[in-house]
Every structure is written in structure tokens, then in C-alpha cells.
Amino acid sequence: MIQKKLATFRIDADQWDAFQEWARRSGTNASALLVNYIEQCLVSTPSRLSHFPDRMNKNLDKRLDSLEQRLLFLETSLEARIQYLVQQHIATNHHQSLQKDENNQP
Structure with missing residues (x-):
């Protein structure tokens, strides 16, 4: 069984609301987008610009x-x-x- 961890971070409230709305219009949710982004990062070699x-x-x-x-x-x-x-x-x-x-x- 894969163990899941709740991650928290600080972000401007208006930005978070806008991101959630953007994700919803894209047919997904903010959590799924962030998890997907992290998974993509972990399968690629880091570079100086990879965090941008x-x-x-x-x-x-x-x-x-x-x-x-x-x-x-x-x-x-x-x-x-x-x-x-x-x-x-x-x-x-x-x-x-x-x-x-x-x-x-x-």
C-alpha cells in the first residue's frame, strides 16, 4: 500500500482560488495538477532551470x-x-x- 502524505504550503489566497478555478475548468482539481507536476519532476533530471x-x-x-x-x-x-x-x-x-x-x- 502506498503511503500518502498531506502537504501544506503558503500561497496568496487569490492565487490559490484562481488556480483551483483554472484546474476545475481544465477538468481536474488543484491537488491532481500539483501531484502530476511533482511526478513529472521526479522522472526528469534536474537542471538549473527545471524549477521554473x-x-x-x-x-x-x-x-x-x-x-x-x-x-x-x-x-x-x-x-x-x-x-x-x-x-x-x-x-x-x-x-x-x-x-x-x-x-x-x-
């Missing part, structure tokens, strides 16, 4: 995309800034070289 529901994985994907875009923008901005500074340095050295030549002419 799909919705959170999608949010993470969006955040990663956003971070990649920001990184690309920063890289592009940094490259442009470096190029500008190098050109400015070259122009300054060229100007100083021309001034030295003018000062050394008889």
Missing part, C-alpha cells in the same frame, strides 16, 4: 534577448568611441607634427 515553469522560462528568454541587445549596443557604442578617439589622436599627432615642421623651417 515554462512561463518563467519564456520570461528568461525575453530577458536574455534584451540583455544581448543591450550588450550589442554597448559593444557597438564602445567600438565607435574607440574609433573616434583613435582618429582624434591621429589628427592631434598629425597637427603637432605639422607644427614642428613649421617651427623647424628657416
